Amino acid sequence: MTTTAATAEVSDEDFQEILAQTRSFIRSAVVPRENEILATDQVPDDLREQAKNMGLFGYAIPQQWGGLGLNLAQDVELAMEFGYTSLALRSMFGTNNGIAGQVLVGFGTDEQKTRWLEGIASGDVVASFALTEPGAGSNPAGLRTKAVRIGGQERTDRGIDTGDDWVINGQKRFITNAPTANLFVVFARTRPADADGPGIAVFLVPADAAGVEVGAKDAKMGQEGAWTADVNFTDVRVPNSALVGGSEDVGYRAAMTSLARGRVHIAALAVGSAQRALDESVAYAAAATQGGQPIGSFQLVQAMIADQQTGVMAGRALVRDAAAKWVSGEDRRIAPSAAKLFCTEMAGNVADLAVQIHGGTGYMREVPVERIYREVRLLRLYEGTSEIQRLIIGGGLVKAAQRQH
Incomplete structure (x- = not known):
């Protein structure tokens, strides 16, 4: 475990006790x-309740808001446990802890944090990152949803003046936990991109707000139990207090x-x-036989297992290094x-090799490697x-070199 004690x-x-309990639960x-x-x-509902109780x-989410307060170096240790089973489990609470919850933790006003974070931390509120x-996926700059x-002023004729409101119109797609x-x-565009920034703001919109419509649950290649859907916003009116950070220009930075x-x-x-x-793969290779001997005794099968092991070890080391650099602030890009x-x-x-090692068995539904093969495909998207990611890495390194000259 590489954590920075000063920030944990x-x-x-x-944390080792939390990790052990999580591993046992999984x-x-x-x-x-x-x-x-x-x-x-x-x-299943009982697994959801166990996850909530844990x-x-x-x-x-920081402890002051009712969360456990794990930093990213600790987060990734739990994530490696979550990845060991159906990814739907992690999907239940992934956005609460991750991309949705962190927008509030990092950029929300005190009022917004007080209003929402305790419910998010307890699981009573499911937060969804829209x-x-x-027409806009990995690059938020193409956003068309407008606020x-x-x-x-226009409502003073009725004696009501609650300050500025916002009206949101647009369509979001593949939104995790939307149902x-x-x-x-x-995330919505408040103006065209200009010299002051990309013109993207973030709003907190209750799911029961008038004009919010969640579409049918998507039918996906994998990750059964992890629900996504389209979400349409039609003349959805929210108060200015729903603007994250109280600023129009916080949005893009919050997203990034x-x-x-x-x-x-x-990762x-x-x-x-x-x-x-x-x-x-190892368990199957040790037990399954071909021609009277375990397939794990065949060198070509051993070579596939060696490639799997090497990849897993390299990935684990890289994740821990990246998490440590995030916590220390050394590299967050x-x-x-x-x-x-x-x-x-x-x-x-590794999943592809696992199916290969299992042979025809690996192509059968309800065999773990068949599910894993389908589930992990989404992680690259x-x-x-x-x-x-290649553009961020390559472009970032070149720009850094140019700044030094």
């Missing part, structure tokens, strides 16, 4: 029910910061999934992208695609 709310000793309570999650496309809905659109300020969300953290932090978390999730695929790029691509490769 939870001591290494206490392995003994969740892993045996993976096929139930697969068949029902739902995480504080998993708010493990990365950024992606049909228009409407002055309170169960209580709060949408919505939350996504960069989330990339390290997703760790990928390592956990790859570790599970490796463990399943290049390292997160490098970790996500390598680890998610590695997990795809969200929180910024592999291609976007």
